[in-house]
Amino acid sequence: MDKKQIPYKIYLSENELPREWYNLRADMQNKPAPLLDPATHKPITADALSTVFCDEAIRQELDDTTRFFKIPDIIRDFYKMYRPAPLIRAYCLEEKLGTPAKIYYKFEGNNTSGSHKLNSAIAQAYYAKMQGLKGVTTETGAGQWGTALSMACAYLGLDCKVYMVKVSYEQKPHRREVMKTYGATVTPSPSPDTVVGRKILAAHPGTSGSLGCAISEAVEVATNTDGYRYVLGSVLNQVMLHQSVIGLETKTALDKYGEKADIVIGCAGGGSNLGGLIAPFMGEKLRGEADYRFVAVEPASCPSLTRGRYAYDYCDTGMVCPLAKMYTLGSGFIPAPHHSGGLRYHGMNTTLSALYDQGLMEAVSVKQTEVFEAAVEFARVEGILPAPESSHAIKVAIDEALKCKETGEEKTIVFGLTGTGYFDMLAYGKYNDGLLTDYAPTDEEIEKGFAGMPNIE
Numbered sequence: 001m002d003k004k005q006i007p008y009k010i011y012l013s014e015n016e017l018p019r020e021w022y023n024l025r026a027d028m029q030n031k032p033a034p035l036l037d038p039a040t041h042k043p044i045t046a047d048a049l050s051t052v053f054c055d056e057a058i059r060q061e062l063d064d065t066t067r068f069f070k071i072p073d074i075i076r077d078f079y080k081m082y083r084p085a086p087l088i089r090a091y092c093l094e095e096k097l098g099t100p101a102k103i104y105y106k107f108e109g110n111n112t113s114g115s116h117k118l119n120s121a122i123a124q125a126y127y128a129k130m131q132g133l134k135g136v137t138t139e140t141g142a143g144q145w146g147t148a149l150s151m152a153c154a155y156l157g158l159d160c161k162v163y164m165v166k167v168s169y170e171q172k173p174h175r176r177e178v179m180k181t182y183g184a185t186v187t188p189s190p191s192p193d194t195v196v197g198r199k200i201l202a203a204h205p206g207t208s209g210s211l212g213c214a215i216s217e218a219v220e221v222a223t224n225t226d227g228y229r230y231v232l233g234s235v236l237n238q239v240m241l242h243q244s245v246i247g248l249e250t251k252t253a254l255d256k257y258g259e260k261a262d263i264v265i266g267c268a269g270g271g272s273n274l275g276g277l278i279a280p281f282m283g284e285k286l287r288g289e290a291d292y293r294f295v296a297v298e299p300a301s302c303p304s305l306t307r308g309r310y311a312y313d314y315c316d317t318g319m320v321c322p323l324a325k326m327y328t329l330g331s332g333f334i335p336a337p338h339h340s341g342g343l344r345y346h347g348m349n350t351t352l353s354a355l356y357d358q359g360l361m362e363a364v365s366v367k368q369t370e371v372f373e374a375a376v377e378f379a380r381v382e383g384i385l386p387a388p389e390s391s392h393a394i395k396v397a398i399d400e401a402l403k404c405k406e407t408g409e410e411k412t413i414v415f416g417l418t419g420t421g422y423f424d425m426l427a428y429g430k431y432n433d434g435l436l437t438d439y440a441p442t443d444e445e446i447e448k449g450f451a452g453m454p455n456i457e
């Protein structure tokens with residue numbers, strides 16, 4: 001019998017595109033801890049959030065009991081331009097590795113933003129539009145979120161102001177121009193245009209910026225500008241909710257061919273893509289219907305799960321956002337420049353943090369050079385040039401497949417290929433020239449980040 005009964009690419013039909021997002025929190029017995037008001041340290045109310053976020057976004061953020069949220073037709077129609085995304089069987093990689101493992105990856109790079117981020121960008125922009133707003137503000141690290149949001153805003157006719165982490169603004173001029181092409185205003189962060197930006201510049205002259213700091217700037221501008229709200233590309237539970245479309249499609253595709261995942265792997269920046277990918281599988285695990293291993297992969301230079309603390313912390317450097325109980329390195333932690341801009345956030349989504357704390361998910365950290373090695377190995381056999389962020393998941397998927405080679409186990413490994421790396425050629429260039437270095441913060445540097453955390457039980 002032909003070994004390759006399952007197609008290289010499993011495409012779903014438009015009809016199989018999910019009609020609802022799945023809210024994993026509804027199936028958790030031990031829910032993530034509530035967001036706290038930074039002023040009172042009491043659970044935050046929808047009212048207090050309403051100057052920052054859109055009303056529907058707040059409703060989704062605070063709801064940890066409703067299992068399914070209908071995907072509005074306009075969003076679902078937009079999804080049809082680039083979804084359902086294919087689930088790809090990595091036959092070529094399996095052969096190259098000589099592993100008995102079956103490897104699948106869900107490819108989210110099939111749109112101009114080059115990543116999964118468009119899934120939530122269109123949803124958040126839509127809710128802003130429905131509320132009659134003029135525009136939205138946001139931060140972007142690597143630029144994928146800013147690109148996705150500018151695409152969504154252009155589609156819906158909304159203004160889009162992006163604060164881009166300075167190091168990426170300089171390293172990725174092409175990303176910047178894609179955003180401008182879609183009509184967004186892009187400002188390097190920290191900038192002298194905001195109170196918080198000026199404060200950070202004074203305290204750390206010459207800083208390369210951080211996501212936490214860009215968030216503070218974007219929030220300040222949103223709350224001070226009439227008709228604007230702030231939107232965020234990851235970390236929040238509403239974003240993870242929108243990203244559940246990734247996991248739901250993956251599950252439908254596997255079920256269609258009678259395949260059952262053993263291990264689900266994803267890279268973890270703020271946690272939304274991983275949370276979205278694992279959501280329906282984790283739901284089954286929580287309900288006792290099936291068992292899976294889940295692995296979060298993070299960079300050694302920004303190890304929030306593997307070396308962070310599970311505690312309430314500020315979500316942004318300027319301490320204007322609500323406090324979240326999460327695995328964190330401290331909002332003052334500024335990771336060393338590193339080529340996975342999308343994985344530089346100091347904290348982690350509260351749902352994933354709770355699951356990790358409850359022992360339902362594993363986490364590993366990997367070094368930059370080994371990530372690029374895996375990226376190149378993957379690119380040469382599977383064709384797709386992966387984003388450095390996604391390559392964190394590739395690295396661990398390869399490691400797991402090689403373990404299967406040793407033990408002879410025929411495990412099914414599923415990982416999220418969150419995006420493409422066309423805008424990361426500077427990083428690939430450094431790798432090709434042997435100039436890429438590894439960096440992990442010392443214990444002292446980590447302690448410094450912890451020192452700035454609030455003391456809340």
Ligand SMILES: *Cc1c(COP(=O)(O)O)cnc(C)c1O
Pocket residue numbers: 114115116117142144145233234235267268269270271272273274342343387389390418419420
């Ligand atoms: C933003 C980004 C990530 C990180 O995603 P999170 O949902 O924040 O964990 C991973 N891969 C790519 C390609 C990205 O653009």
